[in-house]
Amino acid sequence: MRVPYQYRMYKRRVFYACGFVIAISLSLVAWKIFSSYIDRENIAREQSRTFVHAIEAHVFHSLQLIDLSLLGFSNALGLLPPAEQVSVDAIKRLLSSNGSLARSDYWVLFIDANGRGVAASNDLSVAGTDYSDRDYFRVHKANGAAKAAYVGEPDFGRVSRKRVFFLSRRVEDAAGRFLGVIAAPIEASRIASMFRHARFRDDVVIKLVHENGKTIASAPSFEENFTKDARHASHRGPEKPTMSTIYSALVSHGAGKPASASRPIDGLPLIVTVEVFPEGNYQALITDIKAGGLIILVVIALAVTTAHFAITSVDAVTRSRAAILKAERDVEIRVTQRTANLHDANRRLQDEVEERKEAAERLTLFEKCLAQLSDMVMITESYPLTSGGPRIIFVNNAFERQTGYDSDDVLGRTPRILQGPRTDRAELSRIRDCVARHEALKAELINYRKDGSEYWVEMEIVPVRDKNGECTQFVSIQRDITDRKSALDLIWKQANIDSLTGLPNRQMFTAHFGHQIKSVARSGGRLALMFLDLDSFKEINDVYGHDTGDLLLQEAGNRLKACIRDCDFVGRIGGDEFTILLTDLASNSGIERVAQEILAVMSRPFQLHQHTVFISASIGVTLCPDDSSVPGDLFKNADQAMYVAKSRGRNQYVYFDQQMQEQAQTKMRTASDLRTALSRGEFELYYQPIVNLANGHVEKAEALIRWKHPEKGMISPATFIPLAEDTGTIVSIGDWVFGEAARTVAAWRSRYRPDFQVSINVSPVQFKNSGIPHKKWVATLESLGTTGDGIVVEITERLLLDVEDSVRRQLLMLREAGMKMSLDDFGTGYSSLSYLKKLNIDFIKIDQSFVSALAMDSEDMILCEAMIAMAHKLGLKVVAEGIETAAQCSLLRTIGCDFGQGYHFSKPVRASLFEELLQSHSALMA
């Protein structure tokens, strides 16, 4: 509310008047306090003036009496006859004569012209005492003209030792000559005592001061003040009281300044001072100030009350007026607002009509859109949340198309009709919770069509709220994501599942294995990892084809799954290798039971297409944490154990042990040494004679490599050739062997037999990758000036099993270069006779396992005979290996074996030794 100008002016005037009254009151009170203080000061000053007069008169009178006495003595002494004037006795008598002393409260002494004491009026012995330094003596001696009395400075008496001051007179003879000084030592204490008694109040100070300033007598504090300089106080004139003296009096809490008065004593160098402290002036001042303060407070209170009353009464009037004005204005505003509201309401009404029209149009449009939408739309009520959930009140065309339900089928029913056995219960429960809280949500679920088929749906459920925020319906927009799910499923499967067997692949198995190891580390359990390799799988694959091989793997996988519990895990990690993870193990017996069962099921016949196939499995087992807790190490352990199982004859399981690891490490070190062995010249070719059994001539030799390890000594090729194959060093070794053998055969051909042949072992690995360096070998032969037929290439049946076009091509190229082919270890594998023909094999070498137990009519004899007959039929020559006895040799010769090789003839020997053999030309036939 705005305050009117007049009212503001009025208020200001009231404030001024109030301030004026208070200021006047303050001035009056201050003036009154000041004048009272001055009055009291004046009274005190007057008192001091009156009093000093009285005291001065009293002191003067007392001294005047003594002076009269002194004057008498002075005159008397001057009149003494000259002889007596120097007589001590005469003077003593004069001074002590009763008539001469009017009073007895002082005594006199005579000092001669030289300042020496002559005699005293009492018993004191002053004769000879030196007074020449006393001021009064010097004054009288010097001032012959002035014969007045003189008062000397106060001091302690030379003889009496009392506080005294001297009233004295000059003594002259009749001729005016200075005879000495008559002095009366007056005890100052007597004067002080008189002052003490004369004081009418305790705060009155009376002093008798010598003109040189020294205090003679004072009351109070006589003894302290005696001879002290009193000039400052005694000569200070009375001060006129001012405000500052009042202030001083206040701040000094009453000490104040006294009213002082002083008077010189007529004719004597003495001053009397009286100081009177204004009686109770300080207390009176305080009382005045308190009274004044009270008066001022009362005045202020009255002024403020009056002003307040004056203002509030006017305020009330002003407020009433303002309220009336405001009320008038409010009425005016309300009228204006009402009018505006009416206008607004009218406009809103029009807007609403418009909006409703638009909304109706929009609704029609929405309905059309919803119906046409490719996404399924389902609208339900918002309740009840129990007994099957809210009822469906709307579904669109897409919903009908996708689910196969007509709207009549679903309206009034609950969305539960869409759920089925594979619908995720946890997800449903989450949906129910969100719906209960009236929250929007997204979910993915498997739903079921009317015909029972399932489909994946991605849905978004949104609550619809009325204008009060209450949830009235739920709109569910759903999209069929079956294809997307299937694609994701496929990707997941491709990444994690072996497509052939449906078992977890290496990646998934490894991940699961890692989790299990961690879980065991936490819970303290135990795991067993099994590595399983199907024995002879490669052969079956090659013999029966890949389709059959695949079928075998699938069936093997199924059999493995059947052997393990739900908590165990089986995977295929590649080729014919399977891994089995056994968890929750109480003891090793569980592992053994599973391993034995696996071996048993694997050795049962497999019916693959029209073939019945028999295989076995080799299993390596390692334990976690017993052997290790590092996944990589455990895989390696199981792998090593599996190889041991294989080397021990297959179809068995072997636990990993530390020794295997050491062997593996030794193997690794050997493999590493192998890489440098060639460059260090650690290899040497030994030669074993191959003898023509018909004539006993050494017509051929087999080159057999030897490795002279600098630390381990001679290492057998049976040990390091597989290693060289694994590491690939066999390629360069094989190359070196060829070069050495070619040089040797070239030399021996030229020296001993032009048809001499040297067989070299060629590993299947040499045929892999870039293959045999055919051109290089041919070039070597050419450089040696020899033909290819001096070299017989020994291949194993293993190579034939692996036979691929590239291998066949390489073999043909070697043949084209003139080299001969020999099939080693014949009879031990799956050699197919058709290959012998196709690859133009020249020799077969009957494996020594047939020869070692050779006896007349034995099975081996029959087999050997059959092999020889078959080879001869195919136009091939036969070499029998491992002939150790003459009997074996004889039997083989009997059945038509062409060539023989074995310790019976000679062990493999150095080239130099072999040469000696050739030189001797001796027949080696027994």
Ligand SMILES: Nc1nc2c(ncn2[C@@H]2O[C@@H]3COP(=O)(O)O[C@H]4[C@@H](O)[C@H](n5cnc6c(=O)[nH]c(N)nc65)O[C@@H]4COP(=O)(O)O[C@H]3[C@H]2O)c(=O)[nH]1
């Ligand atoms: N018990 C017995 N053994 C006899 C008798 N006569 C010969 N032997 C041995 O039988 C093996 C014959 O060679 P292999 O079957 O080709 O078997 C060879 C061959 O497969 C491989 N090998 C040797 N040298 C080479 C080579 O230069 N390259 C390749 N790739 N492999 C080689 O190493 C294998 C073993 O060679 P070695 O230890 O030299 O063993 C030789 C030889 O010393 C006998 O009467 N009784």
